[in-house]
Amino acid sequence: MSNVSNTTPAPSPVLPPAGAGAMRATPPPPIGQTEPYTSEWDRTEAARAGQSPWLRNRRRAARDRFVEAGFPGTRVEDWRFTNIAPIAESRFTLAAPRPITRGDLAAWTFAGAAAELVFVNGHYVPALSVTGGLPAGVVAGPLAAALAADGPARQAFGAVVPSPLSTFPALNTAFFAEGAFVLLPPHTVLEGPIHLLFVTTADARAVETAMTHPRVLIVAGEDSQARIVESYAGTTGATYFTNALTEVSLGAHAVVEHCRVQRESEAAFHVGLVHVDGARSSTFTSHAFALGGALVRNEIAAVMNGEGMECTLNGLYLATGGQLIDNHTTIDHATPHCSSHEVYKGVLGGRARGVFNGKIIVRPDAQKTDAKQTNRALLLSDDAVIDTKPQLEIFANDVKCTHGAAIGQLDDDAVFYLRSRAIGEADARTMLIHAFAGEVLDRVGLAAVREPLRAELTARLSAVLAPAGGRP
Amino acid sequence: MLEIRNLKVRGGGKDILKGISLSVGAGEVHAIMGPNGSGKSTLARVLSGHPGYEVTGGEILFKGRNLLEMEPEERAREGVFMAFQYPVEIPGVNNAYFLKAALNAVRKHRGLPELDAMEFMALVREKMKVLEIDAAFLNRPVNEGFSGGEKKRNEIFQMAVLEPALAVLDETDSGLDIDALRIVSNGVNAMRSPDRSTIVVTHYQRLLNYIVPDFVHVLAGGLIVRSAGKELAHELEAKGYGWIEAGLTDQPAGA
Numbered sequence: 001m002s003n004v005s006n007t008t009p010a011p012s013p014v015l016p017p018a019g020a021g022a023m024r025a026t027p028p029p030p031i032g033q034t035e036p037y038t039s040e041w042d043r044t045e046a047a048r049a050g051q052s053p054w055l056r057n058r059r060r061a062a063r064d065r066f067v068e069a070g071f072p073g074t075r076v077e078d079w080r081f082t083n084i085a086p087i088a089e090s091r092f093t094l095a096a097p098r099p100i101t102r103g104d105l106a107a108w109t110f111a112g113a114a115a116e117l118v119f120v121n122g123h124y125v126p127a128l129s130v131t132g133g134l135p136a137g138v139v140a141g142p143l144a145a146a147l148a149a150d151g152p153a154r155q156a157f158g159a160v161v162p163s164p165l166s167t168f169p170a171l172n173t174a175f176f177a178e179g180a181f182v183l184l185p186p187h188t189v190l191e192g193p194i195h196l197l198f199v200t201t202a203d204a205r206a207v208e209t210a211m212t213h214p215r216v217l218i219v220a221g222e223d224s225q226a227r228i229v230e231s232y233a234g235t236t237g238a239t240y241f242t243n244a245l246t247e248v249s250l251g252a253h254a255v256v257e258h259c260r261v262q263r264e265s266e267a268a269f270h271v272g273l274v275h276v277d278g279a280r281s282s283t284f285t286s287h288a289f290a291l292g293g294a295l296v297r298n299e300i301a302a303v304m305n306g307e308g309m310e311c312t313l314n315g316l317y318l319a320t321g322g323q324l325i326d327n328h329t330t331i332d333h334a335t336p337h338c339s340s341h342e343v344y345k346g347v348l349g350g351r352a353r354g355v356f357n358g359k360i361i362v363r364p365d366a367q368k369t370d371a372k373q374t375n376r377a378l379l380l381s382d383d384a385v386i387d388t389k390p391q392l393e394i395f396a397n398d399v400k401c402t403h404g405a406a407i408g409q410l411d412d413d414a415v416f417y418l419r420s421r422a423i424g425e426a427d428a429r430t431m432l433i434h435a436f437a438g439e440v441l442d443r444v445g446l447a448a449v450r451e452p453l454r455a456e457l458t459a460r461l462s463a464v465l466a467p468a469g470g471r472p
Numbered sequence: 473m474l475e476i477r478n479l480k481v482r483g484g485g486k487d488i489l490k491g492i493s494l495s496v497g498a499g500e501v502h503a504i505m506g507p508n509g510s511g512k513s514t515l516a517r518v519l520s521g522h523p524g525y526e527v528t529g530g531e532i533l534f535k536g537r538n539l540l541e542m543e544p545e546e547r548a549r550e551g552v553f554m555a556f557q558y559p560v561e562i563p564g565v566n567n568a569y570f571l572k573a574a575l576n577a578v579r580k581h582r583g584l585p586e587l588d589a590m591e592f593m594a595l596v597r598e599k600m601k602v603l604e605i606d607a608a609f610l611n612r613p614v615n616e617g618f619s620g621g622e623k624k625r626n627e628i629f630q631m632a633v634l635e636p637a638l639a640v641l642d643e644t645d646s647g648l649d650i651d652a653l654r655i656v657s658n659g660v661n662a663m664r665s666p667d668r669s670t671i672v673v674t675h676y677q678r679l680l681n682y683i684v685p686d687f688v689h690v691l692a693g694g695l696i697v698r699s700a701g702k703e704l705a706h707e708l709e710a711k712g713y714g715w716i717e718a719g720l721t722d723q724p725a726g727a
C-alpha cells in the first residue's frame with residue numbers, strides 16, 4: 001500500500017463564516033434541468049392544501065432556491081469526481097404509498113429498538129412502526145405532525161443546514177412530505193436505539209421513476225444520550241431516487257451515536273446529507289455504512305460549536321459492479337479544545353468508483369484542536385478507482401492535525417503469511433478483507449445493530465469478491 | 473525428508489543462492505549460520521513458497537515430492553512450516569480465528585475431521601501452557617502490537633499447533649531474552665521426534681545450547697561453504713566467519 005501522512009499545510013487566505021457554504025467566484029453553469037422537478041412540485045402542491053402557511057412558505061422558498069442553484073456539474077470543485085447527470089436529467093415523480101407488511105421489512109429491522117419508525121415511499125406508516133417503549137418526554141415520531149404547531153420542531157427545522165441552501169437541501173426542503181422528529185429532553189438517557197427506516201418500494205416495471213425526500217430532525221437536549229439508526233433500503237433492482245437530509249443538534253454534554261445504514265437497490269440514486277451542530281462538551285459519533293445504490297453521494301458536515309466537543313466519523317463503503325459512492329465529510333473546528341477522529345474505509349471491486357473528500361477546518365480561535373483523519377481504500381480489481389483528497393484549512397497555530405491515506409491492494413506479505421499457514425489464497429484474501437472492513441463495524445457500540453450488519457457485510461463482501469470483480 | 477540439490481535462486485534481479493545442496497533426514501536438526509545477507513532467509517522463504525523469488529536451477533524434494541511445484545498453502549498442508557524472521561502483523565484477524573482456520577485446513581488435507589471451537593480450545597490450551605502464553609493472547613489480532621519476543625513465541629506456538637513434518641525456524645532466537653529463549657527452545661524440543669525435521673537459522677551458538685543440532689552449515693555468499701557437527705557452531709562463535717570465508721567470497725567477515 002502506498003501511504004501518505006503529513007501534518008498541517010499553510011493556512012489559506014479566504015475563510016467563510018462557520019457553518020456557511022464555500023465561497024465561489026463566478027460559479028460554473030449548472031447542468032441538467034430543474035423543470036422536471038418544478039413541474040412535479042407544481043403538480044403535487046395542490047394536494048397539500050392542509051399544510052400550514054409556515055410550511056408552505058418554507059417549501060416555496062426552497063423551490064425557488066433550488067431553481068436558482070441548479071444542479072452542479074463536475075466543474076464545481078465539490079462535484080469534480082461525481083457526475084450527477086442521471087439525477088439532473090431525469091424526470092422523477094413523488095413516490096406513491098404502497099402496501100407493505102412488517103414481514104417485508106424483516107431484513108432491515110433491528111431487534112431491541114426503543115422505537116422504530118417506518119416510512120414507505122416517503123410516507124409514515126404507523127401500523128408498521130413501534131413507538132410505545134419510549135420514556136416520558138422523549139419524542140420520536142412523524143415530522144409533519146410535529147411541524148403542524150409552532151414548537152421545538154419548527155425551531156430546529158433548517159437550523160443546522162447552512163443557508164443559502166445548496167441544491168440538494170433545497171430540493172429536500174421543497175419536496176419533503178414526511179420525515180422523523182426526535183427530541184430528547186435534557187438529562188434523558190435512552191438505552192435502546194431509535195430506528196428510522198426509510199424504504200422505497202417500486203414496481204420494477206413501473207414507467208415512472210419514484211423519488212422521496214426524507215427529512216430527519218434530531219434535537220438532543222443538554223446532557224441527554226441516545227443512539228439513532230437511520231436505514232435506507234429499497235426493492236431489489238428498482239430505480240428510484242432518495243434525497244435525504246438529516247439535521248442533528250446537540251446541547252451541552254449531549255451524547256449521540258448516529259448510525260446510517262444505506263442499502264438501497266443497486267439501481268438507485270441516493271443523496272444523503274447529514275448536518276451536525278454540537279454545543280460545549282457534546283459528543284457526536286457517526287457510523288456511516290454505504291452498501292447499496294448505483295450513484296451515491298454522502299455528505300456529513302459537523303460544526304463544533306462549543307469547547308470540548310468530540311466528534312467521531314467512522315465510514316465504510318462497499319462498491320462493486322458499476323457503483324459510484326462519493327463521501328464528502330467536513331469537520332469544522334469552530335471553537336477551541338475540540339477533538340475529531342475520522343476513519344473512512346472503502347472496499348471497491350468490479351468497475352466501482354469511490355470518492356473520499358475529507359475537509360477539516362480549524363478556525364482562527366480554535367486553539368488546542370486535535371484532529372485526526374484516516375482514509376483507506378482497498379481496490380480489489382484493476383478497474384476499480386478511488387479519487388481521494390484530504391482538505392485541511394487550518395487558521396489556528398496551536399493545533400494537532402494529522403491525516404493519512406492508504407490506497408491499494410491487499411498486503412501481499414499478509415496474504416503470504418496466511419498461505420504459509422495452510423490457508424488457501426482465496427480464503428486468505430477474504431479473511432483480510434473482512435478484517436479491513438470489520439474494523440469499522442467493530443466500533444459500533446450496539447451489538448443488536450452491529451451483528452446483523454456483520455452478517456450483511458459478509459454476504460456483500462462475497463459479492464464484491466466474486467470472480468467477476470476480483471483479482472486472480 | 474528434505475533433499476535440496478544445487479538450488480539457484482534469484483530475487484530482486486540478483487542471484488542470491490548460487491547452488492545449494494542440503495540433505496535433511498527425518499528426525500534431524502540442522503543449523504544454518506552465516507553472515508548477514510548470505511541468503512539464509514532466502515532459503516527459508518523459498519522452502520515455504522514465497523512468491524518473490526525465482527528458482528533458476530536445481531530442485532527440492534520434500535518427502536520425495538517436488539516441493540517447488542506446490543503452492544505455499546499446499547506445502548503447509550503437507551507439513552512445511554516456516555517461523556518467520558519478521559512475522560507479519562495482521563490487524564483485524566484474531567489469533568484464535570486465524571489458528572483454527574489454519575489447523576482445520578491442515579486437518580482437512582490430512583483426512584482428519586475439522587475441530588469445532590471447543591475441541592480447538594482444548595488443544596490450544598495445552599500448547600499454550602508449554603509456551604507460557606497468556607489466555608488473552610488468543611483474542612488479540614495476529615502479531616499486532618506484539619513485542620519482537622512475543623511475535624517469535626507466537627511463531628513457535630503456531631508450529632506447536634500445526635505439528636509440521638519440517639520446521640524451518642528463521643532467527644527465532646533474535647529478540648528473545650534469556651527466559652523467553654528457554655521457553656521457546658523447550659517448545660521446539662518438546663516437538664522433536666524421529667519423524668520431524670528442523671532447520672534452525674541463527675547467528676548465535678546460544679540457541680544451539682538449547683536446541684542441539686546434528687549438523688551445522690555455514691552459508692556465505694549464497695553457497696554452503698562448510699558443514700560439520702555441532703562443534704562448528706562453537707568454532708564460529710569464537711572466530712567469526714572470516715576464517716571460512718577467506719578466499720571464498722568478498723563479503724565482510726562477522727555477523
Ligand SMILES: Nc1ncnc2c1ncn2[C@@H]1O[C@H](COP(=O)(O)OP(=O)(O)OP(=O)(O)O)[C@@H](O)[C@H]1O
Nearest residue numbers: 483484485488507508509510511512513514515524
Ligand atoms: N525479494 C528480494 N528482492 C531483492 N533482494 C533480496 C530479496 N530477498 C533477499 N534479498 C537480498 O538477498 C540477500 C540475502 O538476503 P537474506 O534475507 O536471504 O539474507 P540473510 O542471510 O537471511 O541475512 P540476515 O542474517 O541479515 O537475516 C540480501 O542482500 C538481500 O538484500
Ligand SMILES: [Mg+2]
Nearest residue numbers: 512513514557
Ligand atoms: Mg535472514
